[in-house]
Amino acid sequence: MPKSAATKMLDPAPILRRMTALDLEPVLEIEAGFTAPWSREMFLQELRQEEGTAASLVAEIGGRVVGYILWWFVADEVHIVNLAVHVGSRRRGLARRLLDEVFRRARTRGMAIATLEVRFHNTAAIQLYEGLDFRKVAIRKAYYADNGEDALVMLKVLETQAGPASEPGSAVSAPPAPDGSRGEAII
Numbered sequence: 368m369p370k371s372a373a374t375k376m377l378d379p380a381p382i383l384r385r386m387t388a389l390d391l392e393p394v395l396e397i398e399a400g401f402t403a404p405w406s407r408e409m410f411l412q413e414l415r416q417e418e419g420t421a422a423s424l425v426a427e428i429g430g431r432v433v434g435y436i437l438w439w440f441v442a443d444e445v446h447i448v449n450l451a452v453h454v455g456s457r458r459r460g461l462a463r464r465l466l467d468e469v470f471r472r473a474r475t476r477g478m479a480i481a482t483l484e485v486r487f488h489n490t491a492a493i494q495l496y497e498g499l500d501f502r503k504v505a506i507r508k509a510y511y512a513d514n515g516e517d518a519l520v521m522l523k524v525l526e527t528q529a530g531p532a533s534e535p536g537s538a539v540s541a542p543p544a545p546d547g548s549r550g551e552a553i554i
């Protein structure tokens with residue numbers, strides 16, 4: 368049987384594994400391309416919290432870290448706090464693969480929803496999330512300190528084997544931004 372297009376794009380398949388401090392060189396190289404990159408200390412702080420509410424994965428291809436995702440478990444919610452793929456490995460389904468793995472783990476822990484904030488003008492990421500059934504639920508005004516850009520809050524109801532988890536009745540109460548969120552509008 369011919370391979371599906373998605374399978375071909377991920378050939379060789381990435382290895383997904385927990386991020387460790389030893390991964391930070393390639394991770395920081397990827398971050399360096401962004402307008403407001405996370406520092407080494409920010410990553411270390413997340414890694415120190417693992418086993419509790421924070422967790423992470425890297426995607427490795429041919430022994431090289433080409434993507435990563437970090438998230439928090441907060442009550443019945445999985446909140447994505449960072450996601451990136453090396454510019455040379457994009458559009459191969461890696462971000463989707465990382466997110467799917469987080470959703471799988473979240474469902475195993477009985478989480479009902481996934482949430483995240485994304486820059487208002489980050490079209491690539493918004494299309495990625497919409498393709499995974501996230502919907503826009505709120506705007507946090509001037510959320511990003513570097514350029515004052517608004518954040519879109521996006522939410523996905525995690526399907527369980529018994530069907531979708533019950534729809535949350537109110538706007539998501541996502542964790543605060545490191546620089547302090549400055550107002551939220553429901554959309």
Ligand SMILES: CC(C)(COP(=O)(O)OP(=O)(O)OC[C@H]1O[C@@H](n2cnc3c(N)ncnc32)[C@H](O)[C@@H]1OP(=O)(O)O)[C@@H](O)C(=O)NCCC(=O)NCCS
Binds near residue numbers: 451491
């Ligand atoms: C956003 C990002 C993580 C996507 O990673 P990726 O591995 O290239 O994404 P995928 O290959 O899994 O893409 C899945 C889908 O997302 C959408 N998508 C991804 N990149 C896109 C782009 N540049 N333009 C439009 N749609 C895009 C497409 O629908 C794509 O499916 P398709 O390739 O079948 O059309 C990557 O571009 C990145 O690291 N950007 C910088 C960091 C960032 O913005 N992180 C998100 C913070 S909220």
